[in-house]
Amino acid sequence: MESINDYQINPEAIKILPARFVNRYKLFPVDVTVETLTLAVTQSPDMQTINEIGLLLNKKMKLISVPSHEIEESIKKYYGLGTIESIVSGTTPVAIEEADEEGFQHLSGEAPVIKLVNAIIREAVEKKASDIHLEPYEKNIIIRYRIDGVLSDISSPPLHLYPAIVSRIKIMAQMNIAEKRLPQDGRIQIKLHNKDIDLRVSTLPTIYDECVSIRVLDKGMMFLNLENIGFLAETLDRYRQLIHRSNGIILVTGPTGSGKTTTLYSSLSKINSSEKKIVTIEDPVEYNLDRISQIQIKPEIGLTFASGLRSILRHNPDILMVGEIRDKETAEVAIQSALTGHLILSTMHTNDSATAIARLQDMGIEDFLISSTVIGVLAQRLVRTICSNCKGSGCKECNGGGLKGRTGMFELLSISPRIKRLIVDRVDSSRIKAAAIEEGMVTLLEQGEEKIAAGITTREEVLRVVQET
Numbered sequence: 001m002e003s004i005n006d007y008q009i010n011p012e013a014i015k016i017l018p019a020r021f022v023n024r025y026k027l028f029p030v031d032v033t034v035e036t037l038t039l040a041v042t043q044s045p046d047m048q049t050i051n052e053i054g055l056l057l058n059k060k061m062k063l064i065s066v067p068s069h070e071i072e073e074s075i076k077k078y079y080g081l082g083t084i085e086s087i088v089s090g091t092t093p094v095a096i097e098e099a100d101e102e103g104f105q106h107l108s109g110e111a112p113v114i115k116l117v118n119a120i121i122r123e124a125v126e127k128k129a130s131d132i133h134l135e136p137y138e139k140n141i142i143i144r145y146r147i148d149g150v151l152s153d154i155s156s157p158p159l160h161l162y163p164a165i166v167s168r169i170k171i172m173a174q175m176n177i178a179e180k181r182l183p184q185d186g187r188i189q190i191k192l193h194n195k196d197i198d199l200r201v202s203t204l205p206t207i208y209d210e211c212v213s214i215r216v217l218d219k220g221m222m223f224l225n226l227e228n229i230g231f232l233a234e235t236l237d238r239y240r241q242l243i244h245r246s247n248g249i250i251l252v253t254g255p256t257g258s259g260k261t262t263t264l265y266s267s268l269s270k271i272n273s274s275e276k277k278i279v280t281i282e283d284p285v286e287y288n289l290d291r292i293s294q295i296q297i298k299p300e301i302g303l304t305f306a307s308g309l310r311s312i313l314r315h316n317p318d319i320l321m322v323g324e325i326r327d328k329e330t331a332e333v334a335i336q337s338a339l340t341g342h343l344i345l346s347t348m349h350t351n352d353s354a355t356a357i358a359r360l361q362d363m364g365i366e367d368f369l370i371s372s373t374v375i376g377v378l379a380q381r382l383v384r385t386i387c388s389n390c391k392g393s394g395c396k397e398c399n400g401g402g403l404k405g406r407t408g409m410f411e412l413l414s415i416s417p418r419i420k421r422l423i424v425d426r427v428d429s430s431r432i433k434a435a436a437i438e439e440g441m442v443t444l445l446e447q448g449e450e451k452i453a454a455g456i457t458t459r460e461e462v463l464r465v466v467q468e469t
Contacts, residue, residue, distance in 0.1 A: 004040050004070045009078065011400040019079040019155045025049050028074045038062040040071055077396055079155060116157060117168045124216055125192050131216065136162050136209035148384045148406050149257055166210050173201040180210055200284060217286055224269035229262060230408030232447055239378060239412055243267050247341045248375035249334055253350045259382045259408055260347045261286055264321055267345060268292060271319065280321035281308040305330040313337060322346040328363040338373040353379040353413035354433035357423055371420040379411040381444055381465045383457045407456060409447045
């Protein structure tokens with residue numbers, strides 16, 4: 001008897017046979033050529049079905065006999081939730097237009113729906129997904145995982161189960177299952193494989209039903225070490241000098257999902273000591289940090305970044321971390337804090353480091369205040385890394401894609417005397433960036449080139465990430 005592990009799985013073969021089919025007949029497509037389809041089968045395969053596949057596809061069938069558990073594991077690995085059909089097969093259909101809220105709540109408590117929701121969450125955690133997206137449409141449901149920053153579809157349940165699935169998730173997140181007209185937020189805490197998992201749930205009403213997004217926060221996957229998140233040695237040295245300053249503002253910029261929170265937490269971990277009082281105000285508080293006071297904003301009761309920051313200052317902290325500078329009010333309080341001897345770390349959503357200066361100016365912040373308080377801007381992106389198991393050729397560890405895991409690319413703009421003068425003169429961001437490059441700043445693209453040369457990632461991946469800006 002052979003093993004699937006001895007073969008390199010061809011992603012094109014996976015596309016030929018649907019998840020429901022391979023799960024039902026307990027077979028798995030390993031490889032495909034113009035003439036042949038290679039199937040992994042059990043010791044007692046259904047030859048009639050296999051012959052019919054050959055006739056339908058007009059291909060010769062090459063069979064390899066493997067243990068049944070390997071087929072099950074491969075279906076789960078490469079097809080996502082290939083067993084959803086079997087989980088929901090015992091559930092009685094409920095017509096959406098006929099079911100009432102009580103019916104949905106009752107159905108959400110049935111074993112198949114509970115198993116289905118648990119399976120979706122478990123699969124996401126096992127695949128190290130950062131997000132789960134459940135999206136209803138007129139004729140179907142789409143469920144997607146975001147893995148290493150890239151979305152991919154998984155097998156989806158029947159449309160009639162969607163209201164029950166949403167109700168089940170809402171119950172778990174202690175949300176109002178009767179409210180479908182307004183967005184809601186909730187939280188689920190679970191333990192899986194001896195790991196604490198935090199799930200941040202958000203619902204959004206759409207024209208068909210509620211769209212659900214679940215942020216998966218695996219506390220065991222949080223790396224609070226600046227040395228291990230992708231910095232080049234020279235950039236890291238310059239950044240460490242900034243975070244050890246006694247006052248000023250350090251901004252970390254980039255799109256959603258670019259690793260800004262990890263960088264901020266790693267920075268706080270590096271400078272945290274018994275001699276310093278550190279307070280954060282966040283939305284949300286993603287990970288708990290020792291010896292650091294963390295505050296969750298609550299706009300509905302008036303606790304915003306700006307109001308919370310004012311209150312924090314009464315506690316005389318040494319270092320403040322503000323989750324995001326979104327408006328002029330928050331920016332002004334941060335600047336006043338820096339002017340009175342505090343070190344402020346925060347984030348902004350801008351494409352590169354120099355654009356953060358223009359963003360503050362657009363908020364209405366005076367140029368001389370920006371030049372006096374901002375001491376550095378760190379722009380960053382995350383790129384997928386070449387799979388260490390197959391070195392990029394594709395294997396089961398990377399789902400055949402050749403890439404697994406991510407590392408950071410960083411662009412650090414230090415506010416030198418020359419950059420300060422340019423800010424006061426209100427020149428455009430391109431001139432500020434050009435001056436920073438002349439002073440030795442390594443751009444995102446240049447760091448990407450170094451990672452390509454070192455065999456860490458691919459040119460296609462770097463260009464994909466950089467072109468998204």
